[in-house]
Amino acid sequence: MNDRLGHQDALVYVMVMMSAVDKVISDKELARIGRLVRFLPIFDGFDEEKLIPLSRECGALIAGAEGLDITLEVIREALPAELHDTAYALAVEIAAADHRIRNEEIRLLQLLRDRLGLDKLTCAAIERGAIARFRKI
Structure with missing residues (x-):
């Protein structure tokens, strides 16, 4: 593993971590990660x-002792404060990719919010935006 992740690498870690938190990485989640990496500025x-x-690096880190906590800290250290809301938005995007948010994903979003020091209003706005984007009629 790299001694220090770049901000783009850390954002990929966020998406992989969110995808893997429920122990099942769906094809929709993987496809979404690829599209986001190709599309977002x-x-x-x-x-x-x-x-x-x-993805493999992140998976290995998560699988280790206290893996989730260590991965969250690595991400926090790699991201400048102005990208904390971006990281949260990417996590929400991956969680919503399969149109179901599981309890494990909700818990990870809470941990990410707390670790990155994001306020609840900002997170609620990001989550509401995802609801609007992923709505089906």
Whole structure:
């Protein structure tokens, strides 16, 4: 594992962690990660070839002793404060990809919010935006 992650790598970690938290990484979640990395300006210049190695790195870190806590800390250390809400938004995006938010995903969102020091109003706005984007009629 890298000694210090870059901010793009940390954002990928957030998405992988959210995808893996329920022990099942769905095809929809993986496809969403790929689309977000290709589409979002925050990933401009990101080498997509790094996605699989980063995913494996993140998975190995999570699987270790106190893995979730350590992974959250690595992410927090790698992200400047102005990207904390971006990280939360990406986590919500992945959680919502399969149109169901599981208890494990809710708990991880709470842990991420707390670790990144985000206020509840900001998080609620991000979550509400995801509800609007993923709504089915």
